[in-house]
Amino acid sequence: LERTNKGGFNIPESVVPPLPSEKIIKKMVPQQTSLFPTEAKKGRQLLVVACGDKKCPDVGNMKALDRYLGPIFQSIRKAGVPENVDVAILSAKHGLIRADAPIEKYDQMMTKERITDFTNNPEEMGKIFNTMQGYDNVVVQGGDKYKAVIKAAAGDLPYKEIPGGRGIGDQRSSVAKFLTEAAGGKPMAKGGIAGLSDIARDMFKGPKGIGTYESFMVG
Numbered sequence: 528l529e530r531t532n533k534g535g536f537n538i539p540e541s542v543v544p545p546l547p548s549e550k551i552i553k554k555m556v557p558q559q560t561s562l563f564p565t566e567a568k569k570g571r572q573l574l575v576v577a578c579g580d581k582k583c584p585d586v587g588n589m590k591a592l593d594r595y596l597g598p599i600f601q602s603i604r605k606a607g608v609p610e611n612v613d614v615a616i617l618s619a620k621h622g623l624i625r626a627d628a629p630i631e632k633y634d635q636m637m638t639k640e641r642i643t644d645f646t647n648n649p650e651e652m653g654k655i656f657n658t659m660q661g662y663d664n665v666v667v668q669g670g671d672k673y674k675a676v677i678k679a680a681a682g683d684l685p686y687k688e689i690p691g692g693r694g695i696g697d698q699r700s701s702v703a704k705f706l707t708e709a710a711g712g713k714p715m716a717k718g719g720i721a722g723l724s725d726i727a728r729d730m731f732k733g734p735k736g737i738g739t740y741e742s743f744m745v746g
Contacts, residue, residue, distance in 0.1 A: 560654070560657060561654075561657040561658045561660070561661070562613075562615055562623065562624070562625050562654065562658045563613045563615075563625070563658065565657075565660075565661055568613075568661035568662050568663075569661070569663070570611065570663060571611050571612065571613060571662055571663065572611060572612050572613070572662055572663060572664040572665070572666070572709055573612070573613050573614075573615065573658070573659060573662045573664070573665045573666070574603075574612055574613070574614045574615070574666050574668070574702070574705065574706070575614075575615045575616075575617060575623070575659070575665065575666070575667045575668070575669075575677065575686075576599050576600075576603070576614070576615075576616055576617070576667075576668045576669060576702070577599075577616070577617050577637070577668060577669030577670060577673040578591075578595060578616055578617060578618040578619060578620075578637075579595040579596065579597030579598075579599065579600060580597065580636075581595065581596040581597045582594050582595055582596060582632050582633070583595075583596055583632065584632060585632070586631075586632070587631065588629035588630060588631055589629065589630070590626065590627050590628070590629060590630075591616050591618070591624055591625070591626055591627070591628050591629075591630050592604065592614065592616075592626040592627065594630055594632065595616070598695050598698075598699050599668060599695070599698060599699060599702055601699075602699045602702050602703045603626075603702060603706065605703075606702075606703045606706040606707060607706065607710070608626070608706065609706060609709045609710035609711075611709060611710075612706065612709045612710075613625075613662075614626035615658060616628075617655075617669060617673050617676060617677065618630070618635075619635040619636055619637040619638075619641055620633050620635035622645065622651045622654065622655075623651070623654055623655050623658060637670070637672040637673055637676075638672070639672070641672075642672055642675055642676055645676045645679075645680075646675075646676065646679045646680075651680070652679065652680040653680075655676070655677065655680035655681065656680050656681060656682065656684065659677075659680075659681055659684050659686060660684055664687070665684070665685070665686035665687065666686065666687050666688075666689060666705050667686055667687070667688050667689065668688075668689040668698055668701070668702055674688060689701040689702065689705075
């Protein structure tokens with residue numbers, strides 16, 4: 528090699544590896560796709576919810592929306608999903624999946640280790656980002672661990688969070704309200720128990736009166 532005036536060496540062009548072609552790059556970097564058709568997102572909304580610990584025990588595959596039995600999923604099934612809303616579920620085991628994705632019963636909690644697994648996985652991050660991108664409105668429900676995964680993947684994408692600080696009753700009410708308004712229904716009243724949906728109020732009616740409801744775990 529010929530030494531340059533600055534003390535380095537001139538490397539012949541034949542020694543410099545050529546840049547990979549576009550075809551090779553596509554093989555090296557998996558192309559991430561959205562769970563829902565990108566061209567169909569205009570004018571639509573996306574609801575992303577966290578998976579639940581309570582699951583239907585039936586063997587074999589069933590739609591994710593039917594597999595999960597927790598309060599949020601009860602609210603979604605009762606309210607119904609409007610034609611202009613897509614629903615995705617962040618599963619601690621499967622990552623982000625469609626509500627109609629067939630899944631078996633499983634036991635997997637969202638832990639700090641799972642958060643690291645997801646955030647260090649370009650395919651998972653890309654799937655979440657591309658799924659959320661393009662909608663007129665994106666609403667996210669879930670505990671802090673689930674929202675941490677969504678936040679890491681979304682970056683600067685705009686989305687709204689359903690607050691989780693006041694318990695599952697408020698979250699159920701917020702999900703039901705979102706679905707009702709998306710379907711063109713009248714907004715629910717605000718403030719106190721009167722602002723809750725019927726199903727949310729039912730949850731707050733327990734043997735000890737208003738303020739008690741069934742605890743739950745997400746998984």
